[in-house]
Amino acid sequence: MPKDTLPGLTACNYAMLRRATRKLGQFYDDVQAPSGLKATQQGLLYQIHIGGEPAMGAIAAALVMDLSALGHTLKPLVRDGFVETFTDPDDRRIKRVRLTQQGRIKLDEAMKLWQTAQQRFEDVVGKEKAERLRAMLDDISALDFDLPTATPAIPAKA
Amino acid sequence: MPKDTLPGLTACNYAMLRRATRKLGQFYDDVQAPSGLKATQQGLLYQIHIGGEPAMGAIAAALVMDLSALGHTLKPLVRDGFVETFTDPDDRRIKRVRLTQQGRIKLDEAMKLWQTAQQRFEDVVGKEKAERLRAMLDDISALDFDLPTATPAIPAKA
DNA sequence: TTGATTTAGTGGCATATACCACTTTCAACG
DNA sequence: CGTTGAAAGTGGTATATGCCACTAAATCAA
Numbered sequence: 001m002p003k004d005t006l007p008g009l010t011a012c013n014y015a016m017l018r019r020a021t022r023k024l025g026q027f028y029d030d031v032q033a034p035s036g037l038k039a040t041q042q043g044l045l046y047q048i049h050i051g052g053e054p055a056m057g058a059i060a061a062a063l064v065m066d067l068s069a070l071g072h073t074l075k076p077l078v079r080d081g082f083v084e085t086f087t088d089p090d091d092r093r094i095k096r097v098r099l100t101q102q103g104r105i106k107l108d109e110a111m112k113l114w115q116t117a118q119q120r121f122e123d124v125v126g127k128e129k130a131e132r133l134r135a136m137l138d139d140i141s142a143l144d145f146d147l148p149t150a151t152p153a154i155p156a157k158a
Numbered sequence: 159m160p161k162d163t164l165p166g167l168t169a170c171n172y173a174m175l176r177r178a179t180r181k182l183g184q185f186y187d188d189v190q191a192p193s194g195l196k197a198t199q200q201g202l203l204y205q206i207h208i209g210g211e212p213a214m215g216a217i218a219a220a221l222v223m224d225l226s227a228l229g230h231t232l233k234p235l236v237r238d239g240f241v242e243t244f245t246d247p248d249d250r251r252i253k254r255v256r257l258t259q260q261g262r263i264k265l266d267e268a269m270k271l272w273q274t275a276q277q278r279f280e281d282v283v284g285k286e287k288a289e290r291l292r293a294m295l296d297d298i299s300a301l302d303f304d305l306p307t308a309t310p311a312i313p314a315k316a
Numbered sequence: 317t318t319g320a321t322t323t324a325g326t327g328g329c330a331t332a333t334a335c336c337a338c339t340t341t342c343a344a345c346g
Numbered sequence: 347c348g349t350t351g352a353a354a355g356t357g358g359t360a361t362a363t364g365c366c367a368c369t370a371a372a373t374c375a376a
Contacts, residue, residue, distance in 0.1 A: 010292060010296055011276075011292070012201060012272070012276065013182065013276065013279055013280075013288055013291065013292060014179075014182045014183065014185075014186045014197055014201070014275075015197075015201045016291075016292045016295040016296060016299075017175070017178060017179045017182055017295060018179055018183075018198070018201075018362090019221055019222050019223075019295070019299045020175060020295040020296075020298040020299050021172075021175045021176055021179045022221075022222050022223055022363075022364090023222045023298060023299045023301065024171065024172045024175055024298065025172065025176075025363085025364085026364080027172075027303045028172045029364080038331070038332090038364095039172055039173075040176070040331075040332065041331085043170060043172070043173045043176075055354080056354075056355065057353085057354060057355085063177055063180075064177050064180050064181045065177075065180055065332095065333075065334095066333065066334050066335075067354075067355070067356095068333085068334075068335080068336090068355080068356070068357080068358095069332070069333040069334060069335095070333090071355070071356065071357090072331085072332075072333075072334095072357095073331075073332060073333075075331095076330080076331070091341075091342070091353095091354090092340080092341060092342085093340070093341045093342065093353065093354045093355070094341095094353095094354065094355090095354075095355065114170070117172075118169075118170065118171065120303060121171055121303070122171075124301055124302075124303060125297075125298065125301070129294070130171055132294075133171065133174075133294050133298075134168060134169070134171060134174045136287070136290075136291050136294075137174040137175060137177070137178040138168055138174060138178075139283075140178040140181055140182065140283065140291075141174075141177045141178050141181045143181065143282055143283070144282075145185045145278060145279070145282060176332090180332095180333075180334090183333085183334085184334080187334080196334095196361070196362090198361075198362065199361085213324080214324070214325065215323085215324060215325085223362095223363075223364095224363065224364050224365075225324075225325065225326095226325080226326070226327080226363085226364075226365080226366090227362070227363040227364060227365095228363090229325070229326065229327090230327095230361085230362075230363075230364095231361075231362060231363075233361095234360085234361070249323095249324090249371080249372070250370080250371060250372085251323065251324045251325075251370070251371045251372065252323095252324065252325090252371095253324075253325065
């Protein structure tokens with residue numbers, strides 16, 4: 001039975017990460033469904049909320065997310081009136097983002113549900129273990145994987 | 159400065175998970191790009207490979223993935239000739255999946271690149287720590303979050 | 317055997333994300 | 347000043363995923 005000796009996908013860090021993400025997504029989304037927001041959207045609203053009218057690029061950087069992906073993700077939230085954008089008066093390249101009144105209200109509502117999910121998760125997994133998990137994940141998000149695929153030590157400007 | 163006292167999104171298990179997933183996705187995808195497969199596709203091919211002509215439902219269950227999502231994800235792989243499907247002769251509801259010859263070759267190719275990425279990840283994070291991470295993620299994928307949202311102890315068939 | 321129920325997938329629709337090719341602004345230089 | 351190159355976003359295209367409504371096939375009951 002070769003299948004027992006094959007490593008299985010449990011060996012792949014990325015595959016494990018995605019699988020666990022799907023699992024948690026189903027859970028958090030389910031709990032937060034009454035608010036009408038997906039957990040992803042709630043997270044984005046929150047990030048904007050604590051960001052102080054952040055620029056698109058700042059949000060993307062904080063979330064380790066592609067800038068264009070952020071733009072797309074933001075669209076439904078703008079369409080539904082939870083978020084609005086405006087051009088930075090000092091640098092017209094920069095687009096800043098903020099919550100609308102409605103967005104703040106909706107975020108409040110969603111946060112209450114979030115707490116339920118979060119609490120439940122920690123009850124099941126253990127507060128201490130959850131903390132360790134988040135710390136590890138935070139580390140990973142900050143890593144630098146530079147593959148030295150022919151790194152010119154110093155481009156020497158030539 | 160209220161921003162320093164706000165919990166930041168680092169408190170949310172799900173948000174952390176997604177952020178780390180994006181980070182690793184960018185890394186693994188980048189390393190595996192030469193094969194033409196995304197890391198997600200490589201993972202799926204591998205799962206099929208070790209599954210012994212698995213049924214759609216079996217794959218979805220193993221990956222904690224929605225069945226319809228799996229169907230969609232499979233399409234490009236079928237289109238590109240890496241995977242083929244056939245109806246189970248003993249139960250025509252069941253659709254089984256297997257790699258084509260071309261699919262096996264492509265998987266081999268991608269696995270070599272995967273090993274590079276995997277190795278690099280473990281070099282940076284530490285083999286032991288990576289192992290703990292995967293174990294935790296594996297646990298999470300197997301959890302049962304039943305929120306007793308009015309659980310009728312026994313529907314009593316009425 | 318027939319009608320109700322359950323199981324396995326499909327298709328449509330919507331969000332999440334990524335990469336690439338542009339466009340618009342700034343900023344730096346000569 | 348212009349020219350040039352970097353910085354910030356936008357739009358298009360493609361995959362990843364999920365939910366829901368629906369169909370087909372198998373099972374269970376009566």
